[in-house]
Amino acid sequence: MVDLAGQHGRIQGELDAALLYAAKAGAYIQGPEVKSFATELADYLEVAHVIPCANGTDALQIALMALGLKPGDEVITATFTYVATAEVMALLGLTPVLVDVRPDTFSLDLEQVRAAIGPNTKAIVPVHLYGQAADMEDLMQFAQDHSLFVVEDCAQAIGATYTFSDGRQAKVGTIGHIGCTSFFPSKNLGCMGDGGAMYTQDATLAEQLRMIANHGQKVKYRHDVIGCNSRLDTLQAAVLRVKLPHLDAYIQARQEAAAYYDAGLGQFEGLVIPARNPASTHVFHQYTLQVKNGQRDALKAHLEAAGIPSMIYYPWPLHEQPAFASDRYPKGAFPAAEQLCQDVLSLPMHTELTPAIQDYILQTIHTFFQS
Ligand SMILES: *Cc1c(COP(=O)(O)O)cnc(C)c1O
Secondary structure, three states: OOOHHHHHHOOHHHHHHHHHHHHHHOOOEOOHHHHHHHHHHHHHHOOOEEEEEOOHHHHHHHHHHHOOOOOOOEEEEEOOOOOHHHHHHHHOOOEEEEEOEOOOOOOEOHHHHHHHOOOOEEEEEOEOHHHEOOOHHHHHHHHHHOOOEEEEEOOOOOOOEEEOOOOOEEEOOOOOOEEEEEOOOOOOOOOOOOOEEEEEOOHHHHHHHHHHHEOOEEEOOEEOOOOOEOOOEHHHHHHHHHHHHHHHHHHHHHHHHHHHHHHHHOOOOOEEOOOOOOOEOEOOOOEEEEEOOOOHHHHHHHHHHOOOOOEOOOOOOHHHOHHHOOOOOOOOOOHHHHHHHHHEEEEOOOOOOOHHHHHHHHHHHHHHHHO
16 A cells, blocks of 8 residues: 555665664754754745644644633534544543535535534534545635634645635645644655644644643643643654655655546546545545445455455444444434445555556456456
8 A cells, every 4th residue: 555665765865864863863852853844844834833743643632622622512523534533522521523524525514514513613623535625715714704713634635735716825734723744654744653743823822732742831840731742753853854855746646646547447437536626736645436336345355366455444434433423423324424435445555656556456457347
């Protein structure tokens, strides 16, 4: 599914030098690499503040903590996402309110958000699933009209650009009040372990985020609020500083691979190639097909028999997970997400795909549909 050894091999000298330098310098916690990386990422994203932290899940948790929400406050998010998005809400005593997604782009459906809003709704967490933005312009307008916070889950979409109807452009994560990302190795900008970051344009929120990620302290041993311990490791920051200048090239490689898949797969009845949100670039964290007519698992097995990995992101929507089950969500509550869980199949997608590898994958899929 990914080829990190291949990706790192191309920049091995730079990575080795950066890691060795950081290892010898000895400032393993909050070393200068962390600060430099935060500045460089802020420049790349054109955002005022980047606060690194330990992983993408912590980023989401700290973001929600910084908004000053109370137990019982409701946060609306998509039922079709990775568990982390909603898990942190429940951990904080907030109530995740799950809603269905658009069947084409898999992102939060604003009509569903509208229907789910209530007196306790305080925030919305759109997920830029698979690498393209949710409908941020409408969502931000809606949030503003209802005085709601927006926390963007950008774990899969770092570097994607959103274009507003007036032509203004912004990187995902810099549009809502706080953006949260992950540097998990297989993400589009991955380190060699865990890592994450929060972004915001708001200086007050930035101070809160920084404080909460550091045991609620601004001054050492003076704890103003309840926080946690969530730091990006210096060695991981060193890796990320080497890789960040390559992010645009990584995105381009993924987009080219996606276009190659599109061209080879567009012609089959019962196979839906990824729809694009016209307002967003797609950075293709995943290239995800919809395999209709109940054929998904058979196609997956056919690929596996030919030595080709494929993955189901995600086999169940959150409202069908025991941990999130509620009378609020009977079976059939969210038909789009439930159908997607039956149909989605993600093909290998990474920066090291070649036409030869993709031709083999395409031929294998062709034989499936021709037999
Ligand atoms: C990966 C991911 C996360 C969590 O990031 P970690 O760094 O693994 O904690 C959250 N949301 C989404 C959508 C993700 O894909």
